[in-house]
Amino acid sequence: MVGEVEPLKALEDPASSAAIIERILQEYPGFILRPEDTFYRIRKAPSSPGLPHEYDSPPAAQAGSGRLDSPGFSVLYASPDLQVCLHECRVTAEDDLYVATLSPISTLRLLDLSMLLTHEDATEFESLDMAVHMLFLAGAHSYPIARRIALAAHSAGFDGLVFPSYFSLLRLGVMPFETVHGISRRRFPQAQDYEQAKTVPNLAIFGRPIEQAKIRTRCINRLILHRVEYGAHFGPVGYA
Template sequence: MICSDCLINEGLKIEAERIGIRNNNQCTNCNSFSGKKLNKEIIQKIVDRFFRQGSIDNDYHLPIYQLSFVEYEEMIPFTEETRADLKLLKANSGINIAYHSPRLTDLGYTDISAEIEIIEHEAKEKLNVLIDRLFSKFKDKTLNTNTKLFRIRVNPNSPRTNAEFDTPPKEYIREGRLNNKETPIFYCSEDLNTCVHEVKSTVYDNLYLATFKTKQPLKILSLIDYNKELDLHEMENYISYISYLFRTDLDYNMCQKLAIRAKERGYDGIEYYSFFSKVIGDRKSNIALFGYPMKDGILSLKSVNRLRIEKIDYKLNFGPVQ
């Protein structure tokens, strides 16, 4: 049985110390008494966490490597220390590493994404037909009267001024995921923590939280509530295409076109998963309302509070250098 002290790579060593067995027995490999002991089951968990989970790509949220029982690791350009550790781990568990080959749908490629790519810059009417087909796969959501919504402003000029918490005036609008100057968007959420994550603030920023309530029912296109029963085959799994659009910063242009079409079809806004759902531990959503909901009398401002980040706690996952 090997131990955590046998490992060279610091990340692997820390992962091993987290879940290894604590005892005073001498390691039969490195003669250490203090290292956490690693049996076959624990080694497999360490390899999975470090090489598979630790290689998850930030854009697609897919692992680069997978566990294997076939000789593949010689093809992978690991660092010398990582390769030495993997050789030791493999010898004591039989587990190996190979490249992970994701399905095309995992990368956002579906029949509709291919069609959109072909005609995206052609006539608006053609694109709208495809967007309508995409929308038909998702369900509508109603925000009932008195639904509570949160919105955070970072370093506002005048937090006592209610207008500071409405959609910015057109001359101050910066292009975002769904908005541009022609399509102003009021970003908010039903979840407070999601708002904090989305504004990407630092501990030096002054945060102000505005709490709103809806003054009337609002019709929302929910891009998180998917009609799975409408799928005919894997390439019609349009949720993968939507997930691709909203989890990366690669295609704001297409997201903005979705927003324009949703507004044209009479929706008051769009619901979509927060990018930070992957680290929050639960699937949380953002809501994007069209126009100026405060000025237009759709929302009422109930209160404004200064918000201070008191504590941040990280759960870290080590992985190999790519």
């Protein structure tokens, strides 16, 4: 199969991205984060590890280096999956690590970009689901697009995003873009539950939610790594 995912191509063009972002806001479901829900945030060597504010978003003046934060627009990144948190933070055994277990103080409304769009009647080349899936599998070159989506969701009244971890496939040990006769399994209704299970969600809460009394720290603990394990296989060496 040869072609391009047209919604993703449109997202790359500032002249056409606004219409696709509006579709994302309309077609992806909302997710309610409730006070009984818990998730994790890890810090390396915070200056005062026992204080809750150390686990808030970076100040707005320091924002703009992550996937969804922009200059002047802070985002708190967290996950309900502790192993994904560890991998996202690029920790080593020598790091002085701490983890805060967090919960909302009241319900928060998030835009859930981790969900597979099952209602689509479109080819892979026209699929918004494939566009967003590929966007969050991409590296730093995709950050400007993801940041525009985050800003639009904030303007639309969402408190944050649920988004698929870049490390979902590595975390679960599955290969990307499993296909049947060259067609992504995401496009087959019989395989959609399986494909959904391959996504590990991350959370992005807009602003400084601990300072703004939207999130509380249930507990803070030192985090000690006692085992690391890798699964790997060999592949061919490519030459330019």
